[in-house]
Amino acid sequence: MAKALVGYLGGPTNDQLQQTATMRRRIADLENEVLRLKVENDGLLAALRERVDQVSASDLAEPVSH
Structure with missing residues (x-):
């Protein structure tokens, strides 16, 4: 299975090494x-x-003015 992932002959190509890096x-x-x-x-x-x-409770009770 590992041979299928890396390639049947040899190791990883220079392009593969560069892509990995x-x-x-x-x-x-x-x-x-x-x-x-x-x-x-x-x-x-x-x-x-x-x-x-x-923030205090009184701050929360006051309506927000727009």
Whole structure:
């Protein structure tokens, strides 16, 4: 089965090696982007919690003026 995936004779071609390297770089870039977004999201959630904690019951009872 492995021979069918890599090729019956020889190993991976130069194109396959290059594509693999490109995909690994892209995956690393995407993982870094996910990490950055998680950190940003955590900061936004913390800021939102802080604002919610500052809102009093009387603030909620007042109608919003447009």
